[in-house]
Amino acid sequence: MGTDTRNRILAAAARLFHERGFEATGVATILREVGVNSGSLYHFFPSKEALLVGVLERHLESLHSTILEPAAGATDDPIERVFALLGLYRRGLVITDFTRGCLIGNLALEVGDGRPHVRALIEASFSVWAEGVRSWLDAAGDRLPADLDRGALSRFVLTVMEGAVMQARAAGSLEPFDASVAQLRSYMELLAAQARLGRGEAPAMPAGRETVEPSDEAPPPGRSAWRSW
Amino acid sequence: MGTDTRNRILAAAARLFHERGFEATGVATILREVGVNSGSLYHFFPSKEALLVGVLERHLESLHSTILEPAAGATDDPIERVFALLGLYRRGLVITDFTRGCLIGNLALEVGDGRPHVRALIEASFSVWAEGVRSWLDAAGDRLPADLDRGALSRFVLTVMEGAVMQARAAGSLEPFDASVAQLRSYMELLAAQARLGRGEAPAMPAGRETVEPSDEAPPPGRSAWRSW
DNA sequence: TAGTTACTAGAACGATCAATCAATATTTGT
DNA sequence: ACAAATATTGATTGATCGTTCTAGTAACTA
Numbered sequence: 001m002g003t004d005t006r007n008r009i010l011a012a013a014a015r016l017f018h019e020r021g022f023e024a025t026g027v028a029t030i031l032r033e034v035g036v037n038s039g040s041l042y043h044f045f046p047s048k049e050a051l052l053v054g055v056l057e058r059h060l061e062s063l064h065s066t067i068l069e070p071a072a073g074a075t076d077d078p079i080e081r082v083f084a085l086l087g088l089y090r091r092g093l094v095i096t097d098f099t100r101g102c103l104i105g106n107l108a109l110e111v112g113d114g115r116p117h118v119r120a121l122i123e124a125s126f127s128v129w130a131e132g133v134r135s136w137l138d139a140a141g142d143r144l145p146a147d148l149d150r151g152a153l154s155r156f157v158l159t160v161m162e163g164a165v166m167q168a169r170a171a172g173s174l175e176p177f178d179a180s181v182a183q184l185r186s187y188m189e190l191l192a193a194q195a196r197l198g199r200g201e202a203p204a205m206p207a208g209r210e211t212v213e214p215s216d217e218a219p220p221p222g223r224s225a226w227r228s229w
Numbered sequence: 230m231g232t233d234t235r236n237r238i239l240a241a242a243a244r245l246f247h248e249r250g251f252e253a254t255g256v257a258t259i260l261r262e263v264g265v266n267s268g269s270l271y272h273f274f275p276s277k278e279a280l281l282v283g284v285l286e287r288h289l290e291s292l293h294s295t296i297l298e299p300a301a302g303a304t305d306d307p308i309e310r311v312f313a314l315l316g317l318y319r320r321g322l323v324i325t326d327f328t329r330g331c332l333i334g335n336l337a338l339e340v341g342d343g344r345p346h347v348r349a350l351i352e353a354s355f356s357v358w359a360e361g362v363r364s365w366l367d368a369a370g371d372r373l374p375a376d377l378d379r380g381a382l383s384r385f386v387l388t389v390m391e392g393a394v395m396q397a398r399a400a401g402s403l404e405p406f407d408a409s410v411a412q413l414r415s416y417m418e419l420l421a422a423q424a425r426l427g428r429g430e431a432p433a434m435p436a437g438r439e440t441v442e443p444s445d446e447a448p449p450p451g452r453s454a455w456r457s458w
Numbered sequence: 459t460a461g462t463t464a465c466t467a468g469a470a471c472g473a474t475c476a477a478t479c480a481a482t483a484t485t486t487g488t
Numbered sequence: 489a490c491a492a493a494t495a496t497t498g499a500t501t502g503a504t505c506g507t508t509c510t511a512g513t514a515a516c517t518a
Contacts, residue, residue, distance in 0.1 A: 020341065043496075112249065155396065162395050164388050169337060187412075257504075268467060269465070
Protein backbone atom coordinates (compact mmCIF):
# COMPACT_ATOMS: atom_id res chain seq x y z
CA MET A 1 0.00 0.00 0.00
CA GLY A 2 1.35 3.39 -0.96
CA THR A 3 0.51 5.10 2.28
CA ASP A 4 2.52 2.55 4.17
CA THR A 5 5.60 3.15 2.01
CA ARG A 6 5.18 6.85 2.49
CA ASN A 7 5.03 6.42 6.25
CA ARG A 8 8.07 4.19 6.34
CA ILE A 9 9.99 6.72 4.31
CA LEU A 10 8.94 9.48 6.70
CA ALA A 11 9.89 7.42 9.73
CA ALA A 12 13.34 6.55 8.42
CA ALA A 13 13.97 10.10 7.26
CA ALA A 14 12.93 11.48 10.64
CA ARG A 15 15.29 9.18 12.47
CA LEU A 16 18.21 9.89 10.15
CA PHE A 17 17.63 13.64 10.09
CA HIS A 18 17.44 13.53 13.85
CA GLU A 19 20.63 11.54 14.25
CA ARG A 20 22.85 12.84 11.48
CA GLY A 21 21.19 16.06 10.40
CA PHE A 22 19.51 17.02 7.16
CA GLU A 23 22.55 17.80 5.01
CA ALA A 24 24.54 14.84 6.26
CA THR A 25 21.79 12.38 5.39
CA GLY A 26 21.87 11.20 1.80
CA VAL A 27 18.74 10.18 -0.03
CA ALA A 28 20.44 6.88 -0.83
CA THR A 29 20.79 6.14 2.87
CA ILE A 30 17.08 6.63 3.43
CA LEU A 31 16.25 4.41 0.47
CA ARG A 32 18.56 1.67 1.70
CA GLU A 33 17.09 1.86 5.18
CA VAL A 34 13.52 1.59 3.95
CA GLY A 35 14.33 -0.94 1.25
CA VAL A 36 12.76 1.04 -1.54
CA ASN A 37 13.91 2.69 -4.74
CA SER A 38 14.39 6.31 -5.52
CA GLY A 39 11.35 6.43 -7.80
CA SER A 40 9.11 5.60 -4.86
CA LEU A 41 10.50 8.37 -2.73
CA TYR A 42 10.18 10.93 -5.50
CA HIS A 43 6.68 9.73 -6.21
CA PHE A 44 5.61 10.94 -2.78
CA PHE A 45 8.03 13.80 -2.30
CA PRO A 46 9.15 16.00 -5.18
CA SER A 47 12.46 16.81 -3.49
CA LYS A 48 14.57 16.10 -0.43
CA GLU A 49 13.41 19.38 1.05
CA ALA A 50 9.77 18.35 0.56
CA LEU A 51 10.63 15.20 2.50
CA LEU A 52 11.95 17.36 5.32
CA VAL A 53 8.73 19.34 5.26
CA GLY A 54 6.80 16.08 5.50
CA VAL A 55 8.86 15.02 8.49
CA LEU A 56 8.24 18.33 10.23
CA GLU A 57 4.51 18.29 9.51
CA ARG A 58 4.27 14.81 10.91
CA HIS A 59 6.24 15.83 13.98
CA LEU A 60 4.02 18.84 14.51
CA GLU A 61 0.89 16.72 14.34
CA SER A 62 2.17 14.19 16.83
CA LEU A 63 3.64 16.67 19.29
CA HIS A 64 0.73 16.44 21.67
CA SER A 65 0.35 12.69 21.67
CA THR A 66 4.04 11.80 21.84
CA ILE A 67 5.41 14.47 24.15
CA LEU A 68 2.96 16.78 25.86
CA GLU A 69 0.36 14.21 26.85
CA PRO A 70 2.90 11.72 28.22
CA ALA A 71 4.36 14.50 30.34
CA ALA A 72 0.93 15.53 31.54
CA GLY A 73 0.12 11.94 32.32
CA ALA A 74 3.09 11.61 34.63
CA THR A 75 1.61 13.79 37.36
CA ASP A 76 -1.44 15.86 38.24
CA ASP A 77 0.61 18.72 39.63
CA PRO A 78 0.72 21.29 36.82
CA ILE A 79 4.15 22.59 37.77
CA GLU A 80 5.60 19.12 38.10
CA ARG A 81 4.38 18.44 34.57
CA VAL A 82 6.97 20.93 33.38
CA PHE A 83 9.70 18.90 34.99
CA ALA A 84 8.20 15.65 33.82
CA LEU A 85 8.47 17.06 30.30
CA LEU A 86 12.11 17.88 30.86
CA GLY A 87 12.51 14.39 32.26
CA LEU A 88 11.33 12.96 28.95
CA TYR A 89 14.14 14.68 27.13
CA ARG A 90 16.54 13.58 29.83
CA ARG A 91 15.53 10.00 29.30
CA GLY A 92 15.87 10.45 25.55
CA LEU A 93 19.44 11.57 25.98
CA VAL A 94 20.25 8.45 27.96
CA ILE A 95 18.42 6.01 25.69
CA THR A 96 20.07 7.34 22.55
CA ASP A 97 23.45 7.75 24.25
CA PHE A 98 23.41 11.49 23.50
CA THR A 99 23.26 10.95 19.75
CA ARG A 100 20.02 12.78 18.98
CA GLY A 101 18.77 15.45 21.34
CA CYS A 102 15.80 17.41 20.03
CA LEU A 103 14.95 17.04 16.34
CA ILE A 104 13.46 20.52 16.09
CA GLY A 105 16.34 22.14 17.92
CA ASN A 106 18.85 20.42 15.67
CA LEU A 107 17.06 21.53 12.54
CA ALA A 108 16.51 25.04 13.87
CA LEU A 109 20.25 25.60 13.94
CA GLU A 110 21.01 23.69 10.75
CA VAL A 111 18.55 25.22 8.34
CA GLY A 112 19.21 28.93 8.44
CA ASP A 113 17.40 31.39 6.29
CA GLY A 114 16.42 30.22 2.87
CA ARG A 115 13.83 27.45 3.21
CA PRO A 116 11.30 29.78 4.87
CA HIS A 117 8.68 27.04 4.76
CA VAL A 118 10.91 24.82 6.88
CA ARG A 119 11.68 27.55 9.36
CA ALA A 120 7.97 28.30 9.75
CA LEU A 121 7.31 24.67 10.66
CA ILE A 122 10.13 24.70 13.19
CA GLU A 123 8.75 27.83 14.78
CA ALA A 124 5.30 26.24 14.79
CA SER A 125 6.63 23.26 16.73
CA PHE A 126 8.27 25.57 19.22
CA SER A 127 5.00 27.44 19.62
CA VAL A 128 2.93 24.34 20.20
CA TRP A 129 5.47 23.03 22.70
CA ALA A 130 5.54 26.29 24.63
CA GLU A 131 1.76 26.61 24.49
CA GLY A 132 1.50 23.22 26.13
CA VAL A 133 3.75 24.37 28.95
CA ARG A 134 1.81 27.59 29.22
CA SER A 135 -1.43 25.71 29.76
CA TRP A 136 0.17 23.99 32.74
CA LEU A 137 1.47 27.26 34.13
CA ASP A 138 -2.00 28.72 33.80
CA ALA A 139 -3.38 25.73 35.67
CA ALA A 140 -0.99 26.46 38.52
CA GLY A 141 -3.21 29.43 39.41
CA ASP A 142 -2.05 31.51 42.35
CA ARG A 143 0.91 29.28 43.07
CA LEU A 144 2.73 31.60 40.70
CA PRO A 145 2.74 35.41 40.98
CA ALA A 146 -0.36 37.02 39.55
CA ASP A 147 1.63 39.45 37.44
CA LEU A 148 3.91 36.77 36.02
CA ASP A 149 4.07 36.62 32.23
CA ARG A 150 3.23 32.95 31.82
CA GLY A 151 3.82 33.02 28.09
CA ALA A 152 7.34 34.30 28.60
CA LEU A 153 8.01 31.71 31.28
CA SER A 154 6.80 28.88 29.05
CA ARG A 155 9.14 30.08 26.32
CA PHE A 156 11.86 30.19 28.95
CA VAL A 157 11.26 26.54 29.77
CA LEU A 158 11.80 25.73 26.11
CA THR A 159 14.94 27.86 26.13
CA VAL A 160 16.29 25.95 29.09
CA MET A 161 15.43 22.57 27.59
CA GLU A 162 17.17 23.29 24.29
CA GLY A 163 20.23 24.83 25.89
CA ALA A 164 20.47 22.00 28.40
CA VAL A 165 20.15 19.30 25.74
CA MET A 166 22.81 21.01 23.66
CA GLN A 167 25.32 21.08 26.49
CA ALA A 168 24.55 17.55 27.55
CA ARG A 169 25.23 16.31 24.03
CA ALA A 170 28.46 18.29 23.79
CA ALA A 171 29.64 16.95 27.13
CA GLY A 172 28.27 13.46 26.60
CA SER A 173 26.97 13.72 30.13
CA LEU A 174 23.75 14.42 31.98
CA GLU A 175 25.50 16.72 34.38
CA PRO A 176 24.96 20.01 32.50
CA PHE A 177 21.38 19.01 31.81
CA ASP A 178 20.62 18.24 35.43
CA ALA A 179 22.39 21.38 36.62
CA SER A 180 20.32 23.54 34.28
CA VAL A 181 17.06 21.91 35.25
CA ALA A 182 17.97 22.38 38.90
CA GLN A 183 18.44 26.09 38.26
CA LEU A 184 15.06 26.27 36.56
CA ARG A 185 13.48 24.54 39.53
CA SER A 186 15.18 26.98 41.86
CA TYR A 187 13.75 29.84 39.83
CA MET A 188 10.24 28.45 39.90
CA GLU A 189 10.45 27.85 43.63
CA LEU A 190 11.45 31.46 44.13
CA LEU A 191 8.50 32.51 42.00
CA ALA A 192 6.25 30.32 44.11
CA ALA A 193 7.62 31.91 47.28
CA GLN A 194 7.02 35.32 45.83
CA ALA A 195 3.45 34.30 45.02
CA ARG A 196 2.90 33.18 48.60
CA LEU A 197 4.26 36.49 49.81
CA GLY A 198 1.91 38.33 47.49
CA ARG A 199 -0.99 36.44 49.02
CA GLY A 200 0.11 37.45 52.51
CA GLU A 201 1.03 33.97 53.58
CA ALA A 202 4.10 32.83 55.47
CA PRO A 203 6.99 34.92 54.20
CA ALA A 204 9.33 31.94 54.32
CA MET A 205 11.68 31.70 51.37
CA PRO A 206 12.35 28.23 50.08
CA ALA A 207 15.25 26.46 51.69
CA GLY A 208 18.68 26.56 50.12
CA ARG A 209 19.12 24.93 46.77
CA GLU A 210 19.96 21.46 47.90
CA THR A 211 20.35 20.21 44.34
CA VAL A 212 17.75 17.49 44.12
CA GLU A 213 19.37 14.74 42.14
CA PRO A 214 16.91 13.15 39.76
CA SER A 215 16.52 9.46 40.35
CA ASP A 216 19.01 8.08 37.92
CA GLU A 217 18.03 5.05 35.87
CA ALA A 218 14.85 3.16 36.47
CA PRO A 219 12.70 5.97 35.15
CA PRO A 220 9.03 6.01 36.17
CA PRO A 221 6.38 4.08 34.27
CA GLY A 222 5.70 4.14 30.56
CA ARG A 223 9.08 2.91 29.42
CA SER A 224 8.06 3.51 25.83
CA ALA A 225 10.73 3.27 23.18
CA TRP A 226 12.49 6.45 22.26
CA ARG A 227 10.50 8.13 19.58
CA SER A 228 11.08 11.05 17.35
CA TRP A 229 11.42 14.20 19.36
CA MET B 230 53.44 34.32 3.14
CA GLY B 231 52.04 30.93 4.04
CA THR B 232 50.76 31.91 7.44
CA ASP B 233 48.61 34.55 5.87
CA THR B 234 47.03 32.07 3.48
CA ARG B 235 46.37 29.75 6.35
CA ASN B 236 44.69 32.51 8.31
CA ARG B 237 42.56 33.56 5.39
CA ILE B 238 41.44 29.99 4.90
CA LEU B 239 40.57 29.71 8.57
CA ALA B 240 38.66 32.97 8.53
CA ALA B 241 36.61 32.06 5.48
CA ALA B 242 35.95 28.56 6.76
CA ALA B 243 34.84 29.93 10.13
CA ARG B 244 32.40 32.30 8.53
CA LEU B 245 30.98 29.69 6.18
CA PHE B 246 30.73 26.99 8.83
CA HIS B 247 29.02 29.53 11.05
CA GLU B 248 26.55 30.60 8.41
CA ARG B 249 25.81 27.40 6.51
CA GLY B 250 27.10 24.68 8.79
CA PHE B 251 29.94 22.23 8.35
CA GLU B 252 28.32 19.67 6.08
CA ALA B 253 26.61 22.25 3.92
CA THR B 254 29.86 24.08 3.22
CA GLY B 255 31.83 22.62 0.34
CA VAL B 256 35.59 22.84 0.19
CA ALA B 257 35.24 24.41 -3.26
CA THR B 258 33.23 27.26 -1.75
CA ILE B 259 35.96 28.02 0.75
CA LEU B 260 38.61 27.93 -1.99
CA ARG B 261 36.60 30.26 -4.20
CA GLU B 262 36.04 32.66 -1.32
CA VAL B 263 39.72 32.81 -0.39
CA GLY B 264 40.89 32.79 -4.00
CA VAL B 265 43.21 29.86 -3.54
CA ASN B 266 43.57 26.35 -4.92
CA SER B 267 42.95 23.06 -3.25
CA GLY B 268 46.65 22.32 -3.05
CA SER B 269 47.11 25.22 -0.65
CA LEU B 270 44.32 24.18 1.61
CA TYR B 271 45.47 20.59 1.80
CA HIS B 272 48.99 21.76 2.42
CA PHE B 273 47.89 23.24 5.74
CA PHE B 274 45.01 20.93 6.60
CA PRO B 275 45.07 17.23 5.76
CA SER B 276 41.28 17.05 5.60
CA LYS B 277 38.11 19.09 5.86
CA GLU B 278 37.68 17.85 9.40
CA ALA B 279 41.19 19.04 10.28
CA LEU B 280 40.14 22.43 8.96
CA LEU B 281 37.16 22.36 11.30
CA VAL B 282 39.49 21.53 14.17
CA GLY B 283 41.64 24.48 13.20
CA VAL B 284 38.63 26.77 13.22
CA LEU B 285 37.60 25.54 16.65
CA GLU B 286 41.09 25.88 18.09
CA ARG B 287 41.30 29.40 16.78
CA HIS B 288 37.89 30.21 18.24
CA LEU B 289 38.88 28.78 21.60
CA GLU B 290 42.04 30.89 21.72
CA SER B 291 40.21 34.08 20.89
CA LEU B 292 37.25 33.53 23.18
CA HIS B 293 38.54 35.82 25.88
CA SER B 294 39.62 38.67 23.65
CA THR B 295 36.61 38.67 21.32
CA ILE B 296 33.78 37.90 23.70
CA LEU B 297 34.50 37.78 27.40
CA GLU B 298 36.70 40.86 27.63
CA PRO B 299 34.39 43.06 25.55
CA ALA B 300 31.52 42.06 27.83
CA ALA B 301 33.60 42.75 30.92
CA GLY B 302 34.61 46.10 29.49
CA ALA B 303 31.02 47.21 29.11
CA THR B 304 30.44 47.64 32.82
CA ASP B 305 32.13 47.29 36.19
CA ASP B 306 29.13 45.64 37.80
CA PRO B 307 29.93 41.91 37.74
CA ILE B 308 26.31 40.86 37.42
CA GLU B 309 25.64 43.35 34.65
CA ARG B 310 28.56 41.85 32.81
CA VAL B 311 26.49 38.72 32.38
CA PHE B 312 23.79 40.69 30.64
CA ALA B 313 26.32 42.65 28.64
CA LEU B 314 27.57 39.30 27.38
CA LEU B 315 24.07 38.31 26.38
CA GLY B 316 23.74 41.71 24.75
CA LEU B 317 26.69 40.89 22.52
CA TYR B 318 24.90 37.86 21.16
CA ARG B 319 21.76 39.93 20.80
CA ARG B 320 23.61 42.43 18.70
CA GLY B 321 25.12 39.63 16.66
CA LEU B 322 21.66 38.34 15.82
CA VAL B 323 20.64 41.76 14.57
CA ILE B 324 23.81 42.48 12.61
CA THR B 325 23.73 39.15 10.80
CA ASP B 326 19.95 39.24 10.35
CA PHE B 327 19.59 36.01 12.35
CA THR B 328 21.72 34.03 9.91
CA ARG B 329 24.44 32.84 12.27
CA GLY B 330 23.75 32.64 15.97
CA CYS B 331 26.51 30.96 17.95
CA LEU B 332 29.15 29.03 16.01
CA ILE B 333 29.82 26.60 18.84
CA GLY B 334 26.15 25.99 19.49
CA ASN B 335 25.52 25.31 15.81
CA LEU B 336 28.39 22.84 15.61
CA ALA B 337 27.47 21.21 18.91
CA LEU B 338 24.18 20.07 17.43
CA GLU B 339 25.53 19.29 13.97
CA VAL B 340 28.50 17.11 14.80
CA GLY B 341 27.15 14.30 16.90
CA ASP B 342 29.25 11.46 18.11
CA GLY B 343 32.05 10.32 15.88
CA ARG B 344 34.60 13.13 15.62
CA PRO B 345 35.42 13.01 19.33
CA HIS B 346 38.23 15.52 18.84
CA VAL B 347 35.74 18.04 17.52
CA ARG B 348 33.30 17.45 20.32
CA ALA B 349 36.04 17.91 22.90
CA LEU B 350 36.88 21.31 21.44
CA ILE B 351 33.24 22.33 21.52
CA GLU B 352 32.95 21.32 25.14
CA ALA B 353 36.18 23.21 25.85
CA SER B 354 34.68 26.39 24.39
CA PHE B 355 31.58 25.94 26.51
CA SER B 356 33.74 25.47 29.58
CA VAL B 357 35.83 28.57 28.97
CA TRP B 358 32.70 30.61 28.29
CA ALA B 359 31.02 29.43 31.47
CA GLU B 360 34.18 29.88 33.51
CA GLY B 361 34.26 33.49 32.41
CA VAL B 362 30.73 33.97 33.65
CA ARG B 363 31.55 32.17 36.84
CA SER B 364 34.38 34.58 37.57
CA TRP B 365 31.89 37.43 37.41
CA LEU B 366 29.43 35.63 39.65
CA ASP B 367 32.21 35.04 42.13
CA ALA B 368 33.04 38.74 42.02
CA ALA B 369 29.45 39.53 42.92
CA GLY B 370 30.27 38.39 46.45
CA ASP B 371 27.39 38.47 48.90
CA ARG B 372 25.01 39.98 46.40
CA LEU B 373 24.20 36.37 45.60
CA PRO B 374 23.26 33.73 48.20
CA ALA B 375 26.26 32.27 49.97
CA ASP B 376 25.16 28.71 49.31
CA LEU B 377 24.50 29.31 45.62
CA ASP B 378 26.31 26.96 43.24
CA ARG B 379 27.96 29.59 41.08
CA GLY B 380 29.34 27.03 38.68
CA ALA B 381 25.87 25.67 38.01
CA LEU B 382 24.47 29.17 37.55
CA SER B 383 27.19 30.08 35.07
CA ARG B 384 26.35 26.96 33.07
CA PHE B 385 22.72 28.02 33.29
CA VAL B 386 23.56 31.37 31.74
CA LEU B 387 25.11 29.50 28.81
CA THR B 388 22.03 27.30 28.62
CA VAL B 389 19.80 30.35 28.42
CA MET B 390 21.96 32.06 25.82
CA GLU B 391 22.02 29.06 23.51
CA GLY B 392 18.33 28.33 23.88
CA ALA B 393 17.44 31.97 23.39
CA VAL B 394 19.59 32.32 20.28
CA MET B 395 18.05 29.19 18.83
CA GLN B 396 14.52 30.43 19.25
CA ALA B 397 15.35 33.89 17.98
CA ARG B 398 16.81 32.41 14.82
CA ALA B 399 13.80 30.14 14.32
CA ALA B 400 11.42 33.03 14.80
CA GLY B 401 13.55 35.54 12.93
CA SER B 402 12.81 37.89 15.81
CA LEU B 403 14.44 39.21 18.96
CA GLU B 404 11.29 38.69 20.94
CA PRO B 405 12.02 35.16 22.23
CA PHE B 406 15.58 36.19 22.99
CA ASP B 407 14.54 39.23 24.99
CA ALA B 408 11.83 37.31 26.78
CA SER B 409 14.30 34.62 27.86
CA VAL B 410 16.87 37.13 29.02
CA ALA B 411 14.18 38.93 30.99
CA GLN B 412 13.35 35.67 32.75
CA LEU B 413 17.00 35.15 33.59
CA ARG B 414 17.17 38.66 34.99
CA SER B 415 14.11 38.00 37.05
CA TYR B 416 15.73 34.86 38.43
CA MET B 417 18.92 36.66 39.35
CA GLU B 418 17.00 39.45 41.01
CA LEU B 419 15.17 36.90 43.10
CA LEU B 420 18.51 35.36 44.04
CA ALA B 421 19.79 38.79 45.00
CA ALA B 422 16.71 39.37 47.14
CA GLN B 423 17.26 36.02 48.80
CA ALA B 424 20.86 36.99 49.48
CA ARG B 425 19.75 40.24 51.11
CA LEU B 426 17.32 38.28 53.25
CA GLY B 427 20.09 35.92 54.28
CA ARG B 428 22.14 38.89 55.39
CA GLY B 429 19.27 40.15 57.53
CA GLU B 430 18.63 43.23 55.43
CA ALA B 431 15.34 44.60 54.23
CA PRO B 432 13.11 41.66 53.41
CA ALA B 433 11.70 43.45 50.40
CA MET B 434 11.26 41.26 47.36
CA PRO B 435 12.07 42.85 44.03
CA ALA B 436 9.20 44.61 42.37
CA GLY B 437 7.04 42.84 39.85
CA ARG B 438 8.69 41.79 36.65
CA GLU B 439 8.08 44.90 34.61
CA THR B 440 9.87 43.43 31.60
CA VAL B 441 12.67 45.88 31.06
CA GLU B 442 12.89 46.32 27.31
CA PRO B 443 16.50 46.45 26.18
CA SER B 444 17.35 49.65 24.40
CA ASP B 445 16.70 48.67 20.83
CA GLU B 446 19.19 49.68 18.19
CA ALA B 447 21.97 52.16 18.89
CA PRO B 448 23.92 49.65 20.92
CA PRO B 449 26.50 51.07 23.33
CA PRO B 450 30.05 51.80 22.27
CA GLY B 451 32.46 49.50 20.51
CA ARG B 452 30.45 48.88 17.36
CA SER B 453 32.97 46.33 16.21
CA ALA B 454 32.10 44.22 13.21
CA TRP B 455 30.41 40.93 13.86
CA ARG B 456 33.10 38.43 14.43
CA SER B 457 33.16 34.73 14.82
CA TRP B 458 31.15 33.73 17.83
C1' DT C 459 75.35 28.68 -6.50
C1' DA C 460 73.33 24.46 -5.48
C1' DG C 461 70.20 22.22 -2.60
C1' DT C 462 66.38 22.05 0.29
C1' DT C 463 62.14 23.31 2.03
C1' DA C 464 57.75 25.73 1.92
C1' DC C 465 54.09 26.90 -0.64
C1' DT C 466 50.83 27.21 -4.71
C1' DA C 467 48.62 26.03 -9.23
C1' DG C 468 45.29 23.33 -11.36
C1' DA C 469 43.91 19.19 -13.56
C1' DA C 470 42.11 14.93 -12.35
C1' DC C 471 40.11 11.03 -9.42
C1' DG C 472 36.48 7.95 -7.88
C1' DA C 473 32.59 8.46 -4.98
C1' DT C 474 28.46 10.22 -3.91
C1' DC C 475 24.99 13.76 -4.46
C1' DA C 476 19.89 14.82 -5.54
C1' DA C 477 16.96 13.97 -9.15
C1' DT C 478 14.86 12.02 -13.70
C1' DC C 479 12.47 8.83 -16.52
C1' DA C 480 10.64 5.13 -19.21
C1' DA C 481 9.08 0.68 -18.17
C1' DT C 482 6.62 -2.42 -15.23
C1' DA C 483 3.74 -3.89 -11.61
C1' DT C 484 -0.11 -3.27 -8.53
C1' DT C 485 -4.33 -1.50 -6.95
C1' DT C 486 -8.70 0.67 -7.72
C1' DG C 487 -13.05 1.80 -9.78
C1' DT C 488 -16.58 0.35 -12.95
C1' DA D 489 -13.01 -8.25 -16.97
C1' DC D 490 -11.27 -4.05 -18.42
C1' DA D 491 -9.35 0.45 -18.02
C1' DA D 492 -7.43 4.06 -15.40
C1' DA D 493 -4.95 5.56 -11.69
C1' DT D 494 -1.46 4.68 -8.56
C1' DA D 495 2.77 2.77 -7.03
C1' DT D 496 7.42 0.82 -7.76
C1' DT D 497 11.53 -0.59 -10.24
C1' DG D 498 16.19 0.38 -11.35
C1' DA D 499 19.30 2.31 -14.56
C1' DT D 500 21.05 6.74 -15.47
C1' DT D 501 21.80 11.76 -15.44
C1' DG D 502 25.06 15.74 -14.68
C1' DA D 503 26.73 18.08 -10.77
C1' DT D 504 29.28 18.29 -6.86
C1' DC D 505 31.69 16.01 -3.15
C1' DG D 506 36.43 15.63 -0.61
C1' DT D 507 40.84 14.44 -1.86
C1' DT D 508 45.18 13.39 -4.56
C1' DC D 509 48.88 14.27 -7.51
C1' DT D 510 52.33 16.30 -10.41
C1' DA D 511 54.50 20.29 -11.68
C1' DG D 512 56.28 24.45 -10.69
C1' DT D 513 57.48 28.76 -8.08
C1' DA D 514 59.37 31.24 -4.14
C1' DA D 515 62.20 31.56 -0.16
C1' DC D 516 65.65 30.25 2.84
C1' DT D 517 70.28 27.45 3.91
C1' DA D 518 74.85 26.10 3.04
